[in-house]
Structures are given as C-alpha cells and as structure tokens.
Amino acid sequence: MKATTLRIFLSVHTWVGLASGMLLFIAFYAGAITVFVHELQGWERAPQATPSHAEAMDVSQALVERVLREQPKAAEGLTLVLPGDHGPRPSAYWYETATDTQHKFVFRDDGELEQMPGRSGFVQFIYDLHFTAGLPRTWGTYLFGVVSILYGLALVSGVVIYAPVFLKDLFALRVGRNIKRLWQDAHNVVGVLSLPFHVIFAWSGAVLTIGFLMxxxxxxxxxxxxxxxxxxxxxxxxxxxxxxxxxxxxxxxxxxxxxxxxxxxxxxxxxxxxxxxxxxxxxxxxxxxxxxxxxxxxxxxxxxxxxxxxxxxxxxxxxxxxxxxxxxxxxxxxGNFGGFAVKWLYFLLGLAGAFLFYSGNLLWIEARRKRRQVEQPGQTRFVAGLTIGVCLGCIAGISAVFLVAALLPGVSIAGSYAVVFLAAIAWAFLRPPARAAHELLWLCALLTAAIPVAGWIGSGEHLFAALWNGHWHRALTDATALAMALAFQRMAAATLRRGREGDPHSVWSLQ
Known part of the structure; x- marks a missing residue:
C-alpha cells in the first residue's frame, strides 16, 4: 500500500476516533453494566419474596383492572409486565400519544396504585445512558446512530492501518520506558482480538438507533x-x-x-x-x-x-x-444468548471497548506533545482534560447512581449523575491533567468501593449474607464493584508514579 494512502487512512482513523471516542466510552462502560439489566433489578432494596404463580397472576389481574378503571384511555394500548426477570412485582405501561408520555403503574406495599415516570430507576437510567450519553432520549439516540457509523469507519480504517504488521505485532506488548509504544500495543491488541464483536456493535448500534431513518x-x-x-x-x-x-x-x-x-x-x-x-x-x-x-x-x-x-x-x-x-x-x-458465560464475556468486552477509546485519545495526545519543552500545546492539554473529565466522570457518575439509588431513593438519579459528571469535567480543566487524573481515579475508586456498603444499608444484606442466602446476583454485584474499585486505585497510583518519575515533556508530568 502506498504511503500516502496509509496516511489518509491514519488521518481518518485518528479524527473519527477523536470525534466519537468519548461518547463511545460512555456507551461501552454503561453498556457493560446493562448486560446485567435483569440481574440488577431490586439490588438497592431489601430482597423480596418471589410470589407463587397463582399470587403473581392475581396481583397482575388486579393491577390491570385498577389501571383501566382509573385511566380509561389506557385501554387503547396497555402493556402488563409480568413478575419474573423484570422483578417480583408486576407493572403496567401506557403510552399517551397526545402528550408523547409514557406512564408506569405499580402497586405500593400498602396496596395503593402508584404512578411513576415511564423510565424510572437507576438500572433504567444506566440502560438509557448506554445509547443517549445522558442527552434527551430522542436526540441522544440519533446522535449515537451517527456515532455508530463513525465507529464503523474507525474500525475499517484501523484494520487497514494495522494490516501490514498484523502477524508481527498481533500479540506484541512491549513493556519498557516507551510508554507510547506500550499504549499503542495495548490499543492494537484489544482492537484486533475483539474486532468481530466491535463489528457487531457498530452495525447493530446503527440499525437499532437510526434504522428507520436509514x-x-x-x-x-x-x-x-x-x-x-x-x-x-x-x-x-x-x-x-x-x-x-x-x-x-x-x-x-x-x-x-x-x-x-x-x-x-x-x-x-x-x-x-x-x-x-x-x-x-x-x-x-x-x-x-x-x-x-x-x-x-x-x-x-x-x-x-x-x-x-x-x-x-x-x-x-x-x-x-x-x-x-x-x-x-x-x-x-x-448478549441475550448463551447464559451467564456470554453475559460475563460481554461485560469484559464492554470494559475492553471503553479502554480502546480511552487509549485512542491518549495516543493522540502522546503523538502531539512537544518532546523538548515542558510546557505543552493548549490543544493537547484541552483534549487531555476533556478525556479525563468525560471518561472518569462517567465512571464516577455511574457509581454515584448506585449509591443514590440505595441511600437516597427520593433523589433524582439523572440529576445525581449530571452533577458528578459535570463536576468531574470542571475539575479536569481546573487541575493539571496528571493531578486531575490521579484525583478523579481516586474518586472513582472510593465511590465504587462504597457500592457494597450502600447496598448493605439499602437492602439490609451485606456481601457475605447474600452469599449465605444464595442471592448470587447481589453478591456478584458487590464483589465486582470491589474488584473494580481496586483496579481504579491501582490506576491512580500508577498515574501519580508516572507524573513524578516519567518523562517531564508530557501533559502527564508533575515535574
């Protein structure tokens, strides 16, 4: 392949990845969690007894009759969600076309009918975050449709760039003083080994978000x-x-x-x-x-x-x-096939995908730094701050959502996420990039480590009690949160170490 052609593909890959990478980080990190959307239902409250089939049918019948009696317009189109994977209690949905509003109805513990927002709960928020990035649902969905197309373009250009050294560098992970080379190797290995899954995500993402527009x-x-x-x-x-x-x-x-x-x-x-x-x-x-x-x-x-x-x-x-x-x-x-083995595989692929886009931005920053001066260009510092703020703000915001759901059930989930997310972005620009990355990673570690504690307070059942009682979903959620908190802590320590001991001619230097 001609060098000029290769440079064109490299330019396309770089700028398309930079334009869509941070949104895709949010999509993949939130998507990794929503693989377990059914398993997370009810994590934040005390375990509820699963009703018998007869009891579930009786409660469901009472709910339908009550909703139709109090909301006659719902007779045009009412959806009853039966107890099961979606929770131990039935719920009913009615979409009001005139006002473009979805209404949700459930029975409270005292037997009274309660109307809730159509898309409520922390699990539903994280699910929506996966394809809206927290933007209004319609606009966020359309935006992610466009991002999915850019994502596909980045995949194609990345394969073309990597093809000449595919066999030689496939499993190369050269650890040493050349940090850029290490990140480049990690980026390439993750991208190539998970390429079939990324093709599926890009294609299905475009169809599921803007299929009708297409x-x-x-x-x-x-x-x-x-x-x-x-x-x-x-x-x-x-x-x-x-x-x-x-x-x-x-x-x-x-x-x-x-x-x-x-x-x-x-x-x-x-x-x-x-x-x-x-x-x-x-x-x-x-x-x-x-x-x-x-x-x-x-x-x-x-x-x-x-x-x-x-x-x-x-x-x-x-x-x-x-x-x-x-x-x-x-x-x-x-990943709704193959049982839990596939769900955990998709969870790991989601985290690997988030790393792919985060590392892509870091490579862009490394490629444009000045190697003979301590002060780095403004555009490099801007992209570094934005990358840190958006990516780590997303992680901290999602962890905060778990805490709010368990400890402050009356507080807005979306508002809580927005406060943490925007505060992280502001902090990333107010502090030097290396210092901000270190501090925000510690924030991610602390908030994520607090998830099992919040779950214990909210549900009355800690990790070991959940294991003893056979509540595997709750136990695995808490154990995974602790493992991820440890990973964030180690990343924070590595960031601080590089800032103190690494190349001073970098935005990640504290020297």
Whole structure:
C-alpha cells in the first residue's frame, strides 16, 4: 500500500476516533453494566419474596383492572409486565400519544396504585445512558446512530492501518520506558482480538438507533411512501382489528397466560399487550422467551381477549426475515444468548471497548506533545482534560447512581449523575491533567468501593449474607464493584508514579 494512502487512512482513523471516542466510552462502560439489566433489578432494596404463580397472576389481574378503571384511555394500548426477570412485582405501561408520555403503574406495599415516570430507576437510567450519553432520549439516540457509523469507519480504517504488521505485532506488548509504544500495543491488541464483536456493535448500534431513518430513501424514492405498510406485517404478530364499539369483559390474566403458553409450547410469557381492552374486538399479544437453538429466542402469541381464540402464534423460527434479522441483531448487541458465560464475556468486552477509546485519545495526545519543552500545546492539554473529565466522570457518575439509588431513593438519579459528571469535567480543566487524573481515579475508586456498603444499608444484606442466602446476583454485584474499585486505585497510583518519575515533556508530568 502506498504511503500516502496509509496516511489518509491514519488521518481518518485518528479524527473519527477523536470525534466519537468519548461518547463511545460512555456507551461501552454503561453498556457493560446493562448486560446485567435483569440481574440488577431490586439490588438497592431489601430482597423480596418471589410470589407463587397463582399470587403473581392475581396481583397482575388486579393491577390491570385498577389501571383501566382509573385511566380509561389506557385501554387503547396497555402493556402488563409480568413478575419474573423484570422483578417480583408486576407493572403496567401506557403510552399517551397526545402528550408523547409514557406512564408506569405499580402497586405500593400498602396496596395503593402508584404512578411513576415511564423510565424510572437507576438500572433504567444506566440502560438509557448506554445509547443517549445522558442527552434527551430522542436526540441522544440519533446522535449515537451517527456515532455508530463513525465507529464503523474507525474500525475499517484501523484494520487497514494495522494490516501490514498484523502477524508481527498481533500479540506484541512491549513493556519498557516507551510508554507510547506500550499504549499503542495495548490499543492494537484489544482492537484486533475483539474486532468481530466491535463489528457487531457498530452495525447493530446503527440499525437499532437510526434504522428507520436509514429506510427513508427507500420509503420516498422506491416504495412511493408505502414502505411502512409493506413492513407492517413484519412488526406485528397479528394485524390490528378496529374496535367494534361493543363493551365486553376480557379474560383473566391467568387464563390468557395459560392459553398463549399452550399455543406456543416452550414459551414463557413475560408481558401482555392489551389493545382496545374492554371491547368485543379486543386483542392481547403476549411476548416471551421461547428457546429454540436459534439466535432469536423470542416468541409471540396473539389472542382474542374476550373469547381466548388464538389468532396467531409466532415462534423464533416463524418470524419473517426482516424481524428475524432485527431480533438477531438485538440479541447479539445485548448478549441475550448463551447464559451467564456470554453475559460475563460481554461485560469484559464492554470494559475492553471503553479502554480502546480511552487509549485512542491518549495516543493522540502522546503523538502531539512537544518532546523538548515542558510546557505543552493548549490543544493537547484541552483534549487531555476533556478525556479525563468525560471518561472518569462517567465512571464516577455511574457509581454515584448506585449509591443514590440505595441511600437516597427520593433523589433524582439523572440529576445525581449530571452533577458528578459535570463536576468531574470542571475539575479536569481546573487541575493539571496528571493531578486531575490521579484525583478523579481516586474518586472513582472510593465511590465504587462504597457500592457494597450502600447496598448493605439499602437492602439490609451485606456481601457475605447474600452469599449465605444464595442471592448470587447481589453478591456478584458487590464483589465486582470491589474488584473494580481496586483496579481504579491501582490506576491512580500508577498515574501519580508516572507524573513524578516519567518523562517531564508530557501533559502527564508533575515535574
């Protein structure tokens, strides 16, 4: 390959990575945690007894009836989330189109109906942070769609740059006085060895965030504004039937669940979507897991809510090609296959991806430092401060979110994250980069180490009690937090050591 061509790819890789790297750090660090989105449900409060199947059905039925009685408009489209992976208590969601608002309803401990924001709780916040970076949901999602495309471009250019020395440097990790070489080797090794997963994340990230926007040229130029009509059958289990305008009582939740699980053997219903509840033509569509040795383990059954007649039953192998591909991408993106082994693999890959983008920015800084003067260029100090503030502010902010959820349940989760995140960025610019990195890493270590303590106070169950009681999710969460806190502490010590003993001609020097 010509040297000029290689330089072009290097320039593309550098600037695309710099433009999207810090947002991708947030996406990967938050994404690593949201792999365990179900396991983290209820971590911040006392363990709740799992109700029996009969009790769960009775409470779910009471919740549906209460919501429809107090919120008649919810009959147009109400989603009931059954007890299980999403928590021991049922919840109901209603999306109000007129105000673009999602309403969530649950029963309080005293049996009264409580209305909550549609997307509430610290787990849901971290989940949203993964693809919005804390920005308003719509704009953040679109931004990450663009970032996913830039991410793909960075992957392609990185492979082209690394290809000439692929075999020679694949497992090279040259430890020595040349810190830039060490970071370069680590960056390359992590990027190449996890390349297949990064291709999946970039592709699926773009499709899941701006997939509909990517269809726009086909919608207007090829299908004459009828593409959504063509695709409708791919997105619905059964076609919608207009309401008859005649009131009819619908079947109990327990009966509906029994019918749908009989119609699709092996499926465990997780949610029921009521369409026109209380009408003679009311339909209920049940969704749930139906493992069938396929990447897509998702199934759905549509029944008449009044008669219980099965309208359609679609298992994983029965989905049309478009929906099969979409479900497959979702499964690949979130690691919802292969059990806990894959979840832990995705967790480690998420942390490795965050390191990849953090190290990319450090390499940019190292490549532009002045080697014969102590004072470094302003742009180098700016990127160093921004990188430290955004990346370490994200880590500290997410750890703070755990603490607030357990200790201050009435305090805004989003507000708490924003305060810590923005304060970290401000601190990174007020202090010398090396000093700021050392101090913010210590902040990350302390906040992360406090997670098990906060969980103990909030739930009344410490790490060893969780192990003794067989609450493995809580025990593994606390143990992982302690391990990560130790890692941050070691990184803080290494940063301080380099600042004192390393090359003085660097923004990371304290000399």
């Amino acid at each position: 269809l726009a040229p086909f919608q207007f130029l090829v299908f004459d504004n009828r593409l959504m009509t063509v695709l409708e059958q791919d997105f619905e289990i059964a076609p919608h039937v207009e309401p008859a305008g005649v009131a009819r009582p619908f079947l109990p939740v327990a009966d509906l669940v029994r019918r749908v699980e009989t119609a699709l053997p092996g499926m465990t219903a997780e949610s029921l979507f009521y369409h026109d509840a209380g009408d003679a033509n009311a339909q209920v569509t049940a969704y749930g897991e139906a493992p069938q040795r396929r990447l897509n383990g998702f199934g759905g059954v549509a029944v008449n809510a009044v008669t219980g007649e099965v309208i359609a039953a679609v298992g994983p192998k029965d989905f049309p090609p478009g929906m099969s591909m979409l479900r497959g991408l979702q499964t690949l993106h979130y």
